[in-house]
Amino acid sequence: MRADGATGVDSVGAGRVETLALEGISSQSAYESFLPAAKALEPGFIEECCADIVLAYQVVRHAVEQVLGTGATSVSELPHVNVADLSLLPRLVQGLAYAALRVEREREAASFGPLFERAQQVRRRLRKAADALAEAQLLPDSDIDEVWLHERQDVLDDCLSLVALFRRNAARIASRSPVTVIEVDAAEQLVGQLRTVLGQQTSVRQEENPLFRAIEMRDRFWTLLLQRYDMLWRCGAWLYGRAVAERVPPLPVRPALVRPNPGGVMDGAAPRADMVPPRSLSTPGLVPMRGGSPASASRTPERTMSRHLDELQREMDRKTRFLVRIGAIPSARR
Structure with a gap:
């Protein structure tokens, strides 16, 4: 049988550790510099942030290094690619961390x-x-x-x-x-x-509520990160082909559990970290990896790429249905 008291203490302790980790990477100046871009996002496409932000910071730093470290000149020649924006992705995560800390403070203050x-x-x-x-x-x-x-x-x-x-x-x-x-x-x-x-x-x-406003802004920062990281993934795919998964890993998130839970109603185990690939409305063209041996490209199984393409197709279908429903694009039905 579960010891509720112990579980509660462990949960509080884990929350405190996570808050300290966020404080270690957060930046108010980064938050303020990306605030106009976050506010400019369309409300209908804002995604809820369920991310492990500290781990995301490490992932983004690694990905930016891999894509811009040696391939910045090549990437800068691609259309619609702003290398300066991509280089600032780690700073965007620092702003996201600050937004997440604001949510925690408002949550503690709200009854x-x-x-x-x-x-x-x-x-x-x-x-x-x-x-x-x-x-x-x-x-x-x-x-x-x-x-x-x-x-x-x-x-x-x-x-x-x-x-x-x-x-x-x-x-x-x-x-x-x-x-x-x-x-x-x-x-x-x-x-x-x-x-x-x-x-x-x-x-x-x-x-009108400070907690809800803080949550919305945190989610706006997360959505902005998803959009710009997706562009980084496209650049990585152009540079490295199927080896992109090693160079630009998916951002880590904590998905909600959906299996039945014997421990109690709507009260599951601590969510596990998972990896969600960047989302796109279209699949970027892939070219052979520049440099390196063919063996390095083959380390990513075919089924991984196929699964990613399936994810992209499902997302495109969902968004197309949404745009048809609101009248943004005409229906294909005659």
Whole structure:
């Protein structure tokens, strides 16, 4: 049986260690220098930051060194590539670390901070499960569209939308969903509890609340990093071909767990670090690796590249459906 008290102490200790690590790399001046670019991002494409930021800093430094250290001259000749922006990627991560520390400070100051953190974890779990069901075509087309088109909603609204989706499809996904009926009910209760607490605050709306503003800015910095790191990956692919995975590794994130959890409702083990490849709307052209032996290029298995291309195709399909839905591009249907 789990010792709740010990687990709580371990969690607090781990959080303190992570905060100290963030403080070691964070930079307020870096935050301020990238703030205009982060604010300029379109709200509909902001992605939630679930990153191991300290590890991401090491990964980005390594990748920038590999691409710009010896290939800066070649990369500078590529169209639409700003070498100066790419060279500043480690500094962008330092700004992201500062934004993440602001979130932690606001969460500690807010009376509803721990409750909202739980709601974020619940939302990630529900969304991961819904994404998996949509990918497996276990949901009706209308609900698949809802899963893919509404993922940028407010956390609480998204939780309730997902709760409704799971209930609508309860019979269809019975024994196939990693989220149980009990967990769905618990998610709805958590949102209700949090809304009750928020209703007692002077600042109810997200844009007026310091915690929500800090979270949004942290996510904006993370999205900006994803976009610029994707360009670095493209440059690495042009320089090194299939060996790009060694030179420009995926950014490390902590995905939500979606498998059933015997330890308690919506309360899983500590999330593991995972690696998510850069996302692109199109696949960059790959050319043979410049320099080095063919053997070094063959170290990356064919299936790794194939899996990455599948990821890119799925992302392109999702974003295309979104753009068609909002009328940004015409539908192919006659």
